Amino acid sequence: ELKVEQNPLFLSMQEGKNYTIYCNYSTTSDRLYWYRQDPGKSLESLFVLLSNGAVKQEGRLMASLDTKARLSTLHITAAVHDLSATYFCAVDMSSGTYKYIFGTGTRLKVLA
Amino acid sequence: KAGVTQTPRYLIKTRGQQVTLSCSPISGHRSVSWYQQTPGQGLQFLFEYFSETQRNKGNFPGRFSGRQFSNSRSEMNVSTLELGDSALYLCASSFFILTSYNEQFFGPGTRLTVL
Numbered sequence: 001e002l003k004v005e006q007n008p009l010f011l012s013m014q015e016g017k018n019y020t021i022y023c024n025y026s027t028t029s030d031r032l033y034w035y036r037q038d039p040g041k042s043l044e045s046l047f048v049l050l051s052n053g054a055v056k057q058e059g060r061l062m063a064s065l066d067t068k069a070r071l072s073t074l075h076i077t078a079a080v081h082d083l084s085a086t087y088f089c090a091v092d093m094s095s096g097t098y099k100y101i102f103g104t105g106t107r108l109k110v111l112a
Numbered sequence: 113k114a115g116v117t118q119t120p121r122y123l124i125k126t127r128g129q130q131v132t133l134s135c136s137p138i139s140g141h142r143s144v145s146w147y148q149q150t151p152g153q154g155l156q157f158l159f160e161y162f163s164e165t166q167r168n169k170g171n172f173p174g175r176f177s178g179r180q181f182s183n184s185r186s187e188m189n190v191s192t193l194e195l196g197d198s199a200l201y202l203c204a205s206s207f208f209i210l211t212s213y214n215e216q217f218f219g220p221g222t223r224l225t226v227l
Contacts, residue, residue, distance in 0.1 A: 045218075101157065
């Protein structure tokens with residue numbers, strides 16, 4: 001059974017600091033996604049990573065995928081308060097259809 | 113282009129009742145998936161429909177069922193509600209192309225409270 005683990009579960013950081021969220025998964029997959037969720041809101045797509053070595057950047061966020069290590073990272077550079085949210089990674093279990101297995105989520109709080 | 117819409121947004125039911133939730137995908141999207149989000153279990157996959165056929169199912173009891181209509185709109189039904197069914201139910205849609213990947217877009221969710 002595919003397991004997707006994120007760490008840390010909670011992250012409190014000062015504005016301007018850098019940090020990395022880790023997403024480990026237990027079986028082979030080359031499709032990984034990162035989502036953001038604000039309190040009481042739905043999931044907002046951040047990154048789609050579809051191959052080994054994929055790296056994508058948007059503003060202060062950068063995501064990467066290492067399929068051999070079964071690891072994805074979400075790096076936050078010079079955090080700002082607006083990045084406070086819960087971040088989820090998700091791995092696509094099936095080929096040709098959609099069955100995402102989500103990580104536990106990382107609740108990020110950026111302190112001014 | 114309108115996003116994924118879900119109705120109702122909030123729902124309060126009592127144990128033993130049944131409930132039906134509705135999802136309208138983005139225009140042109142033919143794949144619809146459902147997820148349950150709870151504080152204890154996180155985000156869990158319920159099922160996925162494409163062209164009115166269920167293609168994938170998660171590990172949920174038979175009380176949870178769904179269907180998709182010819183216009184791609186989908187409904188999910190939960191019968192004999194239990195307190196543990198209280199959750200945010202999220203619907204996601206995608207324009208599926210066999211030879212390519214298309215990401216899922218999530219709706220705002222339906223918050224179900226079972227008393």
